[in-house]
Amino acid sequence: MSAAHTPAPLDALWQTSVMVWALLAGEGLAAILALAPAGDGNRWVHFGVASLAIQWVLLTTLGALYGLRTRLATWRPAHVAYAGLLLLVLSTWAVFGVSAWLLADLWPMSDGERGDWFLRLTALALTVGVLGLAAFQNHWRGRQLAVRAKQAELEALQARIRPHFLFNTLNTGAALVHQRPEEAERLLLDLSDLFRAALAGPREITLADELALVRRYLEIEGLRFGDRLRVEWQVPVALPDLAVPALSIQPLVENAIRHGVEPVATGGDVHLQVATNGDWLEVTVANALPSAPVRPTTGHQVGLNAVRARIQAMTHGRGSVRTTTAEGRYTAVIRIPLTP
Known part of the structure; x- marks a missing residue:
């Protein structure tokens, strides 16, 4: 598409x-x-x-x-x-x-x-x-x-989030090659799928394929963080037959890990939920905020802005990406209309 x-x-x-x-x-x-x-x-x-x-x-x-x-x-x-x-x-x-x-x-x-x-x-x-x-x-x-200006803007935003995402993944792979070589093969298979999706440029894929890429990304990060990363999935068995921008959910999950898991010595949890609400698809990514002072991390607004721009472009302004902070949790919600 x-x-x-x-x-x-x-x-x-x-x-x-x-x-x-x-x-x-x-x-x-x-x-x-x-x-x-x-x-x-x-x-x-x-x-x-x-x-x-x-x-x-x-x-x-x-x-x-x-x-x-x-x-x-x-x-x-x-x-x-x-x-x-x-x-x-x-x-x-x-x-x-x-x-x-x-x-x-x-x-x-x-x-x-x-x-x-x-x-x-x-x-x-x-x-x-x-x-x-x-x-x-x-x-x-x-x-x-x-239309051409919007496409160029989306491609520029996509190009800006690739280096951070891909370099982090390569660093994880390099560490595993030395520490746990038996798991390197599985990482390389997941990494190849993520590379293919990231380098294909702005496009649309099915929701099921996007969630499969998120699972591969979480498998890689699971090898990196081990028990420090705790993931909770709430996904219906039958997913809506809906198209979403490629790598639109993954940056939100990466953001949750970067700010809610990586800075904390004991790690943290990431909650991902997919649900339908009336005529809307809602994808929620939430993480617990560190309760104790930790080393500050720089913001990840580039990835968030890229996802927001691509959702709005695909849905002609009807879709949205909203973030909230409440009760010690940071939540990002993608809303996409189920009907064109």
């Missing part, structure tokens, strides 16, 4: 705010046409007729785009924009033709007048369409730049 959802060019059109602004823009165009010096007559009547015609053209164009959305999803953004311009012109012709036919008795026109109106409305549709085309291209370019 990709690290972030790639939006389709027409996705923005189906948002409520965009639809409202499009309708308001149509009313603004109708007001301009009504106020333009186009001869005698009631301006309110001109505004009503122009508003009705423009909204019909707009709704017809949007309806055609929505009906063709599946086919247009495979087109390039520039081609989609030109298709929208063509549909706008065709909708203008269709509305003009139907109006001229239905209102033939109330709006008699000669062939010359009909041709003149046809050319005027075509020119107006092309002018508005070209302006909309330019706005669409700017909007799409801005969205693409934002």
